[in-house]
Amino acid sequence: MxxxxxxxxxxxxxxxxxxxxxxxxxxxxxxxxxxxxxxxxxxxxxxxxxxxxxxxxxxxxxxxxxxxxxxxxxxxxxxxxxxxxxxxxxxxxxxxxxxxxxxxxxxxxxxxxxxxxxxxxxxxxxxxxxxxxxxxxxxxxxxxxxxxDGLATLIACNFGTAYSAVRKSGVGVGDRVAVFGLGPVGCSVVALAVAAGAEVYAVDPIEGRRDLAKTLGAVVVDPLGQDPVATVAAVTEGRGPEIVFECSANPTAQAQVMKLARPHGTVVLLGANNSMEIDPGVDVIRKELRVLGSWVFTQPEFPAVLRAARGLPALAHLxxxxxxxxxxxxxxxxxxxxxxxxxxxxxx
Ligand SMILES: [Zn+2]
Ligand SMILES: [Zn+2]
CATH class of the missing domain: 3.90.180.10 (Medium-chain alcohol dehydrogenases, catalytic domain)
Known part of the structure; x- marks a missing residue:
């Protein structure tokens, strides 16, 4: 103190x-x-x-x-x-x-x-x-x-966190990306992945958050109305997207992202503050999955975080x-x- x-x-x-x-x-x-x-x-x-x-x-x-x-x-x-x-x-x-x-x-x-x-x-x-x-x-x-001030405050945590996670994920043009949880971190991930040239599926039970993600260029899924795993798998050859971001910290969503991830796919965990259950054999080992954690941007990343944010006028919607x-x-x-x-x- x-x-x-x-x-x-x-x-x-x-x-x-x-x-x-x-x-x-x-x-x-x-x-x-x-x-x-x-x-x-x-x-x-x-x-x-x-x-x-x-x-x-x-x-x-x-x-x-x-x-x-x-x-x-x-x-x-x-x-x-x-x-x-x-x-x-x-x-x-x-x-x-x-x-x-x-x-x-x-x-x-x-x-x-x-x-x-x-x-x-x-x-x-x-x-x-x-x-x-x-x-x-x-x-x-x-x-x-x-x-x-508003954009700088968003950058100070949520956008910076999303930037660092998207960068670590290696998302690129033509990838399919799913984002679970559309608070400011999830929506920032959507904006960055769309800007990187990915096709983005965005999942959240709150309609206003889905509307925001749609404005940012995502295809949206209501997990209470549709099974998000089946829905996204159906548009990714049944195998799942190349990269999945978990931004909700919701236990149901955390289980779903591990099921949705494809063999050789990448799961990025951003939602914290609870424990999650996985079956290592089924969920990770036999899919040869890459599971990444991402916490907060580093200080050396800050100039690039700023450049990315200034290049995304759509962030004003957040x-x-x-x-x-x-x-x-x-x-x-x-x-x-x-x-x-x-x-x-x-x-x-
Ligand atoms: Zn924060
Ligand atoms: Zn130290």
Whole structure:
């Protein structure tokens, strides 16, 4: 826990209060360490990975009961680092969600998420759903002016995650791709796979999310109305698509993607926060399947993430009007209810 001396200025912040409740209240403004910057947050967003914590009773929230949530932040440097390193005051930045020791092989290669001393915004550090957040100088990524706050917030987690996963998958022109789960990550995967020249089948039980995926160029499947495995297999010679992305973290969908994958196919797992059951012999070994995990973009990938996002004007369809900061609790509730598109919070 970072220190919150009572004499420091305060700020508005969203706080989890347990059992699908949250509240915006005034808390002490975080104080940056000498090698950290203070960021005035202009936009944050709710992530699917926030929701399992939002749903917990207060007694199970542990440190998250007293820590500002959120790990997707865009803002402006309000105070440069006292150490004299890092970006200057006034620089517009994305705050990278993980930081580390700055010394190990992973930190030095821009992959602090693998650091043994990983600290994540909204969990081990005060998070993004507030007017101010602190970050190490190595954990802020300058953003060009022509990238809107909404798009930059989408890039900070969901689009960056989708970019890294699509890149790892090797998807190419003429491939068939299935995407299960059409939240902002799944829809970003759809947009990138369509742009790569793939034929994309997109699966989600929520009609508005399917409509969004259709706008992005996918053929859509309602898994409650049709068996998605049989439906997609029927249009891929009965064998299944070359690549399947699992973005829902729904146990039924997780089982379905393993059944749908073709021999020599690729399954990319993006939906986290629960366990899944597989039969290694049937689902993986005898199909000689390639199963990939993909977590978050690395810092060296960031320039390419930005280029990809700026080349996809259709991503604007994912950006619903932001919730004002005073209604941040409603933003969380909307995300929990399966909101269509990215749930943004305006702290400007
Ligand atoms: Zn996220
Ligand atoms: Zn490290």
């Amino acid at each position: 970072e220190a919150h001396p009572t004499e420091e200025p305060s700020m508005r912040a969203l706080m989890l209060t347990g059992d699908r409740t949250s509240v915006v209240r005034r808390v002490p403004r975080p104080v940056p360490a000498p090698d950290e910057v203070l960021v005035r947050v202009t936009s944050s967003a709710v992530c699917g990975s926030d929701l399992p914590h939002y749903r917990k009773p207060a007694a199970e929230l542990d440190n998250r009961l007293h820590t500002v949530p959120g790990h997707e932040a865009v803002g402006v440097i309000a105070a440069a680092a006292a150490s004299g390193t890092g970006p200057a005051e006034g620089t517009r930045v994305i705050v990278y969600q993980h930081s580390g020791c700055d010394e190990c092989v992973f930190c030095r290669s821009g992959e602090p998420m693998f650091c043994a001393d990983r600290r994540t915004l909204g969990n081990h550090r005060g998070g993004a759903d507030a007017e101010y957040v602190t970050a190490p100088t190595t954990g802020v990524l300058p953003v060009p002016d022509d990238v809107s 950006l619903a009007p932001p919730f004002p900061a005073d209604q941040a609790a409603e933003a969380l509730a909307a995300a929990d209810a399966g909101h269509v598109g990215k749930v943004l919070i305006d702290w400007s």
